[in-house]
Amino acid sequence: MKTSRTFYGWTMVLFFIAQPAFGSSEVSFLNSAREGQTIYERSCLICHGVSGKGDGPAAFYNAAFSASRARDFTVGYYKFRSTVSGSLPLDEDLFRTITNGIPGYMPSFSGLSLEQRWQVVAYIKSFYSGFQDETPESISLNGSPIPFTAASVQRGKALYEEMDCSSCHGRQARGDGSVALAGELKDSRGLSISPNDLTNRTGWKNGTTARDVVRTLRTGLDGTPMPSYESQLAGHEEDAWHLANYVLSLSHHE
Amino acid sequence: MFSPALYLHRFLLLSTPLVLGVVAVQILGPVEMTYAGTLEGTVHYRGKPPPPKVLQVIKDQDHCGAEVSIQSIQIHDAHGFLSNAVVSVEGVKGSGEEVVEIERPVINTRCAFSPRISMARQGQEIEIRNQDPILHNTHIKYRGRTFLNVAQVPGGNPIVKRLKRSGLHTIWCDKHIFMEGSLLVFSHPYYSMTNQTGMFRIEGIPAGKHPIRVWHETLGILEKVVNVTEKGIIQVKFTYP
Numbered sequence: 001m002k003t004s005r006t007f008y009g010w011t012m013v014l015f016f017i018a019q020p021a022f023g024s025s026e027v028s029f030l031n032s033a034r035e036g037q038t039i040y041e042r043s044c045l046i047c048h049g050v051s052g053k054g055d056g057p058a059a060f061y062n063a064a065f066s067a068s069r070a071r072d073f074t075v076g077y078y079k080f081r082s083t084v085s086g087s088l089p090l091d092e093d094l095f096r097t098i099t100n101g102i103p104g105y106m107p108s109f110s111g112l113s114l115e116q117r118w119q120v121v122a123y124i125k126s127f128y129s130g131f132q133d134e135t136p137e138s139i140s141l142n143g144s145p146i147p148f149t150a151a152s153v154q155r156g157k158a159l160y161e162e163m164d165c166s167s168c169h170g171r172q173a174r175g176d177g178s179v180a181l182a183g184e185l186k187d188s189r190g191l192s193i194s195p196n197d198l199t200n201r202t203g204w205k206n207g208t209t210a211r212d213v214v215r216t217l218r219t220g221l222d223g224t225p226m227p228s229y230e231s232q233l234a235g236h237e238e239d240a241w242h243l244a245n246y247v248l249s250l251s252h253h254e
Numbered sequence: 255m256f257s258p259a260l261y262l263h264r265f266l267l268l269s270t271p272l273v274l275g276v277v278a279v280q281i282l283g284p285v286e287m288t289y290a291g292t293l294e295g296t297v298h299y300r301g302k303p304p305p306p307k308v309l310q311v312i313k314d315q316d317h318c319g320a321e322v323s324i325q326s327i328q329i330h331d332a333h334g335f336l337s338n339a340v341v342s343v344e345g346v347k348g349s350g351e352e353v354v355e356i357e358r359p360v361i362n363t364r365c366a367f368s369p370r371i372s373m374a375r376q377g378q379e380i381e382i383r384n385q386d387p388i389l390h391n392t393h394i395k396y397r398g399r400t401f402l403n404v405a406q407v408p409g410g411n412p413i414v415k416r417l418k419r420s421g422l423h424t425i426w427c428d429k430h431i432f433m434e435g436s437l438l439v440f441s442h443p444y445y446s447m448t449n450q451t452g453m454f455r456i457e458g459i460p461a462g463k464h465p466i467r468v469w470h471e472t473l474g475i476l477e478k479v480v481n482v483t484e485k486g487i488i489q490v491k492f493t494y495p
Contacts, residue, residue: 077400086394086402086415163407164389167313167429182312184431188398222400225428227391232410 029122036123039116043109048073052127067193067224068105068205073127077188079221080206085228087137088130094121102205139218139230145210146241148248156246159239163229173198173250188223195226201251213244291482293456295490297339297448297468303327309432311365314388318365322432326472335452336470336494338371343444343456344465344477357381357414360425360435362390362406367425367435371471376420376441382406382413389429394437396423403428422469436471468492 040048049056052073063069071078080097081089098117101108109117125131146152160166160173168185170176175197179185187193201208206216217240220228233240306325311318328337358374360367362384374380382392384406392413394401401423404413417423417439425435438445446454461484468476473494480490 075398077398085404086400163405164429167389178313179429184312185428188395188400220403220405222403225391225393225403227393227403227405227428229405231413232405232407234411 032119032122033126034123035116036119036121039112039120040123043112044120047106052124062105063191065191067187067189067191069189069191070106073124075188076128076130077222079223081136081219081222082141082215083136083138083219084230085220085222088128088134090136090138091118091121091125094124100207104203105205139215141211141215141218143214143237143241146238146245148210148245152242152245153249154246155239156242156244156249159243160246163232163243168195168225169198170195173247185225187225193224198247199250201248210241210244210248213247214240217243290458291461291484292487293341293343293454293459293466293480293482293490294487295341295454295492296452297336297341297454297470297476298452298491298493299327299329299334299336299473300493300495301334303329311430311432313429314365317386317388318430322365324432324434326470330451333452334493335448336473337448337450337452338470339448339452339454339473339492340371340373340438340469341446341448341454341456341492342438342440342467342469343442343459343482344467346442346444346460346464348442354378358417358437359383360392360437362386362392362427362433365430366433367392367427370435371438371447372435373438373440373445373447374417375443376417376439379414379416380437382415384408384410390427390433391429392425393428394423394425396421438469466490470494 041050045056046058047056047062047070048054049059049070054070054072056070059070076088077086078089078093080102081087081093083089083093095117097106098109098112098120100110109120112120166173166177167179168175168177170180175195177195180195183192185193185195196204198204204212206212206221216226218228218230218233220226220230229240303325304327306323309322309324311320311322326338329335330337354375357379358372358381360369360372360380360382362382363386365386382402382404384390387408389405389407391403391405393403396419402413402415406413417437420439420441423437423439425437427433444456444459446456448454459482461482463479463481465477466480476492476494478490478492480488482488
């Protein structure tokens with residue numbers, strides 16, 4: 001009895017000594033991550049694994065020999081970002097993916113409360129130490145969309161050829177470009193990966209609005225062959241919107 | 255017998271050189287000590303190199319050709335002098351001097367990266383350019399993570415990015431998978447690459463026993479410990495395989 005009281009007493013002393021060592025934001029992050037772990041283990045572990053390596057029980061069967069396997073959170077690259085290529089994502093990027101899910105791959109977790117989703121974000125970040133010392137380099141995506149007009153679509157079609165999108169996505173944009181058909185495209189794990197069929201909007205993993213398409217063009221999808229066109233669009237960002245309008249014109253939308 | 259004058263005299267005699275030394279350091283700055291040596295040597299390949307890797311080109315054949323032949327083991331004369339091997343001193347820290355912020359070019363030209371093998375100091379920048387009349391994407395990976403994956407249209411803007419970490423950066427183009435390259439980034443200035451005759455030279459190495467490492471893109475790593483002496487020139491020879 002005396003031993004347990006002594007242990008409890010020392011624990012409380014250590015707790016009060018340790019508290020000032022952390023800033024309030026760190027304490028709140030640690031608390032969030034702790035809560036997030038509980039949710040992660042219930043909802044995410046089956047694909048992303050106990051240690052976040054993307055090796056959960058279901059991951060291998062979802063994508064045994066081809067991409068996309070569940071994200072490995074320990075390496076530090078993310079497809080769906082609003083940051084430059086090679087940069088870590090913003091917290092908002094992780095939150096968006098958790099909320100929206102990835103069509104065909106990951107369910108939406110919009111059923112979780114906002115607070116719970118942010119807690120999961122905090123826990124996911126704890127798998128990779130780079131989040132502690134790197135500052136994500138965001139790309140400004142606040143420009144006004146260019147209206148969906150025939151002229152804009154026409155300009156976008158010319159850009160599609162100019163930027164050689166057809167090499168991977170194909171002339172008809174069905175994901176059947178010559179490089180894709182040769183089976184040469186691989187993801188970061190060396191798994192075969194196919195370009196998106198741009199005529200079928202239901203399979204677009206990074207969202208289906210013009211803004212989502214612009215974001216994909218400008219950031220690229222790290223870990224896949226899809227490059228960032230940010231530097232090529234510098235000074236004429238409106239071209240990204242024209243291209244997005246053309247891509248949207250290829251698929252029927254209810 | 256106690257004499258204050260004698261003690262004062264002794265005190266001044268002993269303390270004056272110390273005071274003068276401190277004043278000199280303050281005025282002139284710390285004295286540079288040159289405990290450094292030079293490492294020279296050669297890297298060899300023993301035997302006949304394997305045939306080159308031949309890859310079919312399926313895209314942009316007009317510009318890149320129908321097939322590409324890649325021979326990473328470039329040897330010269332009967333002694334098997336090997337070029338493009340990167341030699342570095344391991345376990346040493348930077349010499350403390352400022353990193354010269356020059357841009358190391360990575361150029362897409364004639365469907366290849368030029369230079370194919372390159373070196374840089376941590377903190378320097380790389381500048382990626384496309385001189386071909388076709389689109390390339392330069393994709394660089396560092397320790398499993400994307401460092402950069404950027405598209406470059408013909409005549410497009412060059413891309414500059416700082417090298418924040420030391421280590422091997424692998425480079426390729428997803429559209430033309432025969433385009434490969436490597437960039438080795440070091441946290442110190444003690445590295446060199448073998449030239450056309452398989453020779454290298456590294457100067458200003460702090461004296462002491464250091465592991466010397468040789469890296470080659472397909473032959474892997476060789477390492478041996480060398481005792482670098484002050485102001486001496488140490489000769490060392492490495493042989494693959």
